[in-house]
Amino acid sequence: EPEVTQTPSHQVTQMGQEVILRCVPISNHLYFYWYRQILGQKVEFLVSFYNNEISEKSEIFDDQFSVERPDGSNFTLKIRSTKLEDSAMYFCASSEIIVGRPLHFGNGTRLTVT
Amino acid sequence: AQSVTQPDIHITVSEGASLELRCNYSYGATPYLFWYVQSPGQGLQLLLKYFSGDTLVQGIKGFEAEFKRSQSSFNLRKPSVHWSDAAEYFCAVGPMDSSYKLIFGSGTRLLVRP
Numbered sequence: 327e328p329e330v331t332q333t334p335s336h337q338v339t340q341m342g343q344e345v346i347l348r349c350v351p352i353s354n355h356l357y358f359y360w361y362r363q364i365l366g367q368k369v370e371f372l373v374s375f376y377n378n379e380i381s382e383k384s385e386i387f388d389d390q391f392s393v394e395r396p397d398g399s400n401f402t403l404k405i406r407s408t409k410l411e412d413s414a415m416y417f418c419a420s421s422e423i424i425v426g427r428p429l430h431f432g433n434g435t436r437l438t439v440t
Numbered sequence: 441a442q443s444v445t446q447p448d449i450h451i452t453v454s455e456g457a458s459l460e461l462r463c464n465y466s467y468g469a470t471p472y473l474f475w476y477v478q479s480p481g482q483g484l485q486l487l488l489k490y491f492s493g494d495t496l497v498q499g500i501k502g503f504e505a506e507f508k509r510s511q512s513s514f515n516l517r518k519p520s521v522h523w524s525d526a527a528e529y530f531c532a533v534g535p536m537d538s539s540y541k542l543i544f545g546s547g548t549r550l551l552v553r554p
Contacts, residue, residue, distance in 0.1 A: 330483075359540055369484070369530060369544040382541055417483060421540055428474070429540050433483035 330432035332418050338438045339408055347403045347435045349418030358401045359419040359429065360393065362386070369417070375401065408439045442467050444531050446545035453521050454553045461516040461548050463531030471533040473514040474542065475505055479527045487529075490514065501525070526552045 331350045339345050351358050360372040373383040375393050390412075392404045401420075405412055415434045421427050445464045453459055465471065473490040488499025495507040505516045514531060528549045534542040 332483075357540065361542075368546050369532075369542075371541045371543075374540060384541075419540070428486050428489055429542065430486070431476070431484040433481075 330418055330420055330430050332416075332432035332435050334435060335433065336436045336438070338440060341410060341439055342407050345405050345408055345437060347405075347416050347418075347437070349401045349403075349432055350399050351401055351418065351420030352430055353399070354422065355420035355430070356423045357381075357421045358393075358395070359421075360403045361417040361419060361431075362414040363417065363434075364411075364414040372403075372416075405437075408437075410439050413437055413439045442533070442543050444533055444543050444545035446529075446531055446548050448548045449546070450549045450551065452551040452553060455523050456520050459516075459518045459521045459525070459550070461529050461531075461550070463514045463516065463545060465512050465514065465531070465533045465543075467512075467533050467543075469535070471535065473505075473507060474532040474534070475499065475503070475514075475516050476530045476532060476544075477501075477527045478530065478547075484530065487516070521550075521552055523552045523554065526550055 333348045358375045361369050363369045371384050373387045374381045390406045394402050415436050417434045418432045419429045421429050443466045447462055475487040476484040477487050478484050487503050488497050490497050490507045498504050503518050507514050528547045530547045531545040532542040
C-alpha cells in the first residue's frame, strides 16, 4: 500500500535556526496537510494545501511557517526561526481529491529545538 | 465550540477481553468521524471512518465503531484484544469537505495485560 514518507524522522536544531521538514505524499493525492503534536498534547491542524496554494491554515500557522511544493513529489514545511515551543512531532498527510476519501498520515518528524 | 472528548486517558485490559474506547464530540454540522491508532514511534494509522450510511462501521484489525447521533458519540470497540493492540487511540472529527481540518481528541492509551 502506498505511504506518505517523511524525512528526517528526528531533527534537532538550535533556537533561531531555520528548519525544513520534508514529506513525499502519496503520488496520486492532490491535497496535502501538516499537523503537529506537542508532547502530551492533542494532534493539531496546521495547514492544508491544494493546487499550489494554502487552502486553510490555523492560528498556529503564523508568519514563521511556510509550505511549499517545490517539485512534483515533495511537500515541505519550513519554520523560519525556530522557538523552543516549536518542539513537537510534525505529521504530513495527504488525500485524494474526492471528498470522503481518508487522510493518510506519515510517521512524523520529531523536531527538538534546544 | 468544536471539540472531541476522549474521557479515558488510560485503559488497561487483559488480553482476550473486550474493549470499548469512548469518544464524544461537539460539532456544528454533521461531521466526518475517524479513529486513528498510533503505536510508539509510529505515525497515525486510520482504523476506520464514518461518513454516512450504516452507523456501525467496520475497520481494520477487528475494530468497529458505532455512530450515535443522539449521544454525539463514536465509540470504538473490539471483542477480543490482542497484545499488539497496545497503542494510543485518537478519535477525530472533521468537516464534510476536503479541507480535512480534523479536530483530534486527546487520545486514550491502551495497555494490554498478558
